[in-house]
Amino acid sequence: MPRLLIAEDDADLGPAMKRALELDGYVVDLFARGDDVLVAVGVGSYDVILLDIGLPHMTGLEVLRALRARRDETPVIVITAFDRTPHRVAGLDAGADDYVVKPVDLEELAARIRSQLRRRERRHDDSLSVGRVTLDFAGHVASMDGEEVLLTAKEFRVLALLMRRSRRFVSKTDLEGELYDQDQWVESNTIEVAISSLRRKFGRDFIRTARGLGYMVGGLEA
Known part of the structure; x- marks a missing residue:
């Protein structure tokens, strides 16, 4: 189930967007301060962020620049009352993936969210990056800072699951389940051995x- 973050300080609009999107089946977290958004993204993982420009304590553009500086590639849809070209350009230059002008049409917003989810899924079908590490699923190749890193099949599958769930803890049971897809039996220390090898690499x-x-994987330092 996709998880969304809404950053909106309007006391009416924020809750209305949250209720509408929850009815569409999303898990939604709502924040009214820019600095709270960075904290939330630092400890959790979101599929799309809806970011108001005029947030208190830290503007939406400042939040967006900080996210991109962390190499956080979560799709961001900027929401603002400003419709002039310089404002749109500023948002896109800061790293926004889309732009919605208030008053927000909830049906249009939902369509734009679905579009971002489809784009993200297509990107993940081919490759996925977390920090300095990239996995090329088509070529079954891992790299760090552009340099190929040789992995065993088990290491690749374990790392792929961790990176797909970046910024969230993945249990040993879930990781073992990833290996059971191809191996009939997994030794009790298989995950520990794979993790140890990945850390060396x-x-x-x-x-x-x-x-x-x-x-x-994908903590604040990534």
Whole structure:
């Protein structure tokens, strides 16, 4: 189920957008401050961000620039009351993927969200990047800073699942399930061995571990 983040400080519009999108089947988090958006994105993963430009404490453009500086490629739809060309250009130059002008037509907004989800899915079909690491699914190749890194089939599948769920912890059980698709039996230490090898190849800090939660890539340092 796709997860959306709405950053909107209008006391009427924000909740209305949240309710409408939840009725469409999305999981939606709503924030009214720009700095809160960065905190939320730092600890969670979203499929699309709906970002108002005129946020308090940190403007939408400042939030967007900060996200792109982190190499966060989450699709962002900018929402603003300003319809002049310089404002649209500023949003797109800061890294926005789309632009919606207030008053917001909820049906149009939903269509634009679906478009971004389709584009993101197509990108993920071919390749996926988290920080300095990229997986090319078509060629079954991993690279770091543009340099190929040789992986075993098991390592590639484990890393692919972690990167698809970047910024979220993935349990050992889920990772084992990824291997059961092709292996009839997985040894009890298979995941630990794969994680240890991936850390040697990509750096120990690339994969984080939390007892009881599992493993995660794509933290704030990525």
